[in-house]
Amino acid sequence: MIEMFKEWYDARHEYAKEWKEKTGGKVLGYFCTYVPEEILLAADVLPVRILGSHEPQDVTEPHIFGMFCPFCRDCLAQGLKGRYDYLDGIMIAQSCLHIRQAYTSWEMHIPVPFSYYLPMPNHVQSPRALPYLKAELETFKKAVEEWTGKTITDEDLDRGIEIMNRNRRLLRDAYDTRKAADPPMSGLEAMYMAVSSQMIDKTEHSDVVEESLKELQTRKLETPTGERLIIIGSEDDDTTFIDMVENCGSTIVVDDHCTGSRYFWNQVESNGEDRLQAIAQRYIDRPRCPTKDWEERSRIPHIMNLAKDWNVSGAILLQQKFCDPHELDIPIIRKTLEESGIPTLFLELDVTVPVGQFQTRVEAFLEMLMEEDLF
Amino acid sequence: MYVAGIDMGAKFVKVVILDDGEIKGKGMAPTGFDLDEAANSAFNSALENAGIQKDDLKHITSTGAGKKEVDFRNTEVTEVGAAAKGAISLFPGSRTIIEVGAEEGRALRSDENGRVLDFVINEKCAAGAGAFTEAMARALEIPVTEMGALSLKSAKETPMNAQCAVFAESEVVSLVHSKTSKEDIARAIHDAIASRISSMVRRLSIEKDVTLIGGLAKNIGFVESLKRDLNMDINVPDDPDFVGALGAALVARKKAKEG
Numbered sequence: 078m079i080e081m082f083k084e085w086y087d088a089r090h091e092y093a094k095e096w097k098e099k100t101g102g103k104v105l106g107y108f109c110t111y112v113p114e115e116i117l118l119a120a121d122v123l124p125v126r127i128l129g130s131h132e133p134q135d136v137t138e139p140h141i142f143g144m145f146c147p148f149c150r151d152c153l154a155q156g157l158k159g160r161y162d163y164l165d166g167i168m169i170a171q172s173c174l175h176i177r178q179a180y181t182s183w184e185m186h187i188p189v190p191f192s193y194y195l196p197m198p199n200h201v202q203s204p205r206a207l208p209y210l211k212a213e214l215e216t217f218k219k220a221v222e223e224w225t226g227k228t229i230t231d232e233d234l235d236r237g238i239e240i241m242n243r244n245r246r247l248l249r250d251a252y253d254t255r256k257a258a259d260p261p262m263s264g265l266e267a268m269y270m271a272v273s274s275q276m277i278d279k280t281e282h283s284d285v286v287e288e289s290l291k292e293l294q295t296r297k298l299e300t301p302t303g304e305r306l307i308i309i310g311s312e313d314d315d316t317t318f319i320d321m322v323e324n325c326g327s328t329i330v331v332d333d334h335c336t337g338s339r340y341f342w343n344q345v346e347s348n349g350e351d352r353l354q355a356i357a358q359r360y361i362d363r364p365r366c367p368t369k370d371w372e373e374r375s376r377i378p379h380i381m382n383l384a385k386d387w388n389v390s391g392a393i394l395l396q397q398k399f400c401d402p403h404e405l406d407i408p409i410i411r412k413t414l415e416e417s418g419i420p421t422l423f424l425e426l427d428v429t430v431p432v433g434q435f436q437t438r439v440e441a442f443l444e445m446l447m448e449e450d451l452f
Numbered sequence: 453m454y455v456a457g458i459d460m461g462a463k464f465v466k467v468v469i470l471d472d473g474e475i476k477g478k479g480m481a482p483t484g485f486d487l488d489e490a491a492n493s494a495f496n497s498a499l500e501n502a503g504i505q506k507d508d509l510k511h512i513t514s515t516g517a518g519k520k521e522v523d524f525r526n527t528e529v530t531e532v533g534a535a536a537k538g539a540i541s542l543f544p545g546s547r548t549i550i551e552v553g554a555e556e557g558r559a560l561r562s563d564e565n566g567r568v569l570d571f572v573i574n575e576k577c578a579a580g581a582g583a584f585t586e587a588m589a590r591a592l593e594i595p596v597t598e599m600g601a602l603s604l605k606s607a608k609e610t611p612m613n614a615q616c617a618v619f620a621e622s623e624v625v626s627l628v629h630s631k632t633s634k635e636d637i638a639r640a641i642h643d644a645i646a647s648r649i650s651s652m653v654r655r656l657s658i659e660k661d662v663t664l665i666g667g668l669a670k671n672i673g674f675v676e677s678l679k680r681d682l683n684m685d686i687n688v689p690d691d692p693d694f695v696g697a698l699g700a701a702l703v704a705r706k707k708a709k710e711g
Contacts, residue, residue, distance in 0.1 A: 087687035420570075441568065442571075444529070448567065
């Protein structure tokens with residue numbers, strides 16, 4: 078069952094096209110996980126996250142400055158190459174300027190019937206953020222109603238919330254299995270599971286996660302666990318890299334990525350009254366992206382808890398080249414982890430992963446963790 | 453008890469044979485395209501040098517970029533691990549070890565047992581490594597082996613930016629056009645590499661003693677530039693390019709003892 082997630086990941090475009098044919102529904106591509114999918118699901122829209130393909134490309138140079146992160150350029154390249162030609166709409170929630178540039182370039186050069194910029198507040202720690210976001214969600218809901226021609230009722234919103242919450246609960250359960258001394262799934266498999274949830278009909282995805290959880294109860298991996306690692310960074314679906322790290326004698330047991338745990342960590346706590354307020358609260362409270370984690374650095378204790386609860390012996394910090402918000406957090410994350418006896422390895426990612434060079438570093442890092450006294 | 457360490461570097465294969473901790477033989481061969489042939493050639497010359505047969509060896513440990521390509525290895529160790537063990541055995545006071553080879557510059561901090569505490573490795577460009585001096589020597593039309601001595605004749609600082617090996621070469625061309633002397637250009641090149649290496653080492657926070665190993669440590673001009681930049685004395689062993697192989701041999705010795 079668990080192989081399904083990789084199949085979905087590999088065939089994400091075919092899946093979306095077939096979904097459209099089958100349901101006659103609309104597909105919306107989104108650029109950032111602060112997009113409130115609950116409202117889209119309430120209108121029976123399929124939200125899919127726009128991600129890169131990790132291939133060198135030469136089409137974004139006229140549109141995005143070379144010193145913007147490789148991820149935002151890779152995303153735009155997918156649009157310019159026509160790989161998302163089935164989209165009926167695109168949207169972004171404000172996070173960083175780099176990915177917003179990908180969104181605005183897409184809007185300009187690859188026009189779609191619906192495009193929406195949601196001004197998600199950056200200062201989520203302010204008490205004014207909640208009423209602000211709630212008001213923005215009301216406007217957004219109206220825009221979706223206008224686009225789809227469908228009125229979104231309270232029942233629709235409840236359905237959207239429950240579809241999202243169920244998927245989040247199940248993914249948390251799947252991550253919990255990795256706390257075991259012998260995790261029943263590899264970090265690569267967990268990555269495919271989490272990131273495919275951003276591409277597939279949520280209910281269908283949840284059903285397969287539910288089935289997989291049964292399988293995981295008795296599953297044993299063929300390779301020994303080795304060093305237990307946490308990976309930390311922005312978006313990360315560098316499967317080649319993860320595979321290499323795990324083949325060097327380690328298992329990635331948990332992550333802090335927006336393609337991973339940050340995406341599904343917390344639920345919408347709805348009391349059946351003010352639904353939009355409940356949704357807004359969820360996005361204000363979720364494990365933060367560093368663009369929004371100011372002035373208190375709430376990410377740090379969260380990461381420390383993950384490291385403790387999943388019992389990691391080392392941390393790999395994966396940085397997208399030129400990603401300023403994450404760069405700002407790296408010194409304090411490294412310091413805090415290392416003061417708690419968790420060594421860190423810092424690596425900077427470009428669109429393609431230089432596996433040979435990274436492997437040298439990863440092997441040396443793991444050798445260091447094993448603390449083998451060689452004399 | 454004989455053991456061997458083999459360091460499959462990007463440009464050269466180096467082999468060290470130990471007998472109870474004493475160096476008994478060394479061998480070296482250019483890496484080239486045929487890794488098997490290079491490994492065998494360096495290995496056989498080390499055996500000959502030590503006056504022993506392959507069967508006399510209890511354990512062989514490989515390291516270096518091509519460490520997995522050595523069919524006859526018993527175990528392998530990373531370049532960083534081998535550098536720490538090798539340098540500590542030569543200079544027990546080493547706490548910061550800098551290694552500059554043909555394609556990579558590395559720095560690591562080690563405890564007194566040769567256990568790696570932290571490390572950094574240069575990024576994509578080879579501008580901070582040995583291949584860069586070779587390219588620059590070609591631009592100056594002098595043998596790379598003469599670069600070091602030549603640069604020591606210069607007493608002048610000439611700013612140069614070695615962020616990229618290709619751009620740096622065009623900078624050298626500009627210096628040639630502005631009639632800068634070869635001595636001054638040679639020094640500018642070593643200063644630029646030293647500056648790049650130092651800035652990488654500073655990411656680790658430097659703890660004394662500092663030991664420099666790797667092929668580029670044979671270049672006295674570069675060693676001077678690095679000392680000047682770090683503003684401290686640096687240990688340099690006699691055969692700095694064999695330290696990785698020595699470290700691997702020490703790992704082999706431990707493995708052989710463990711049985």
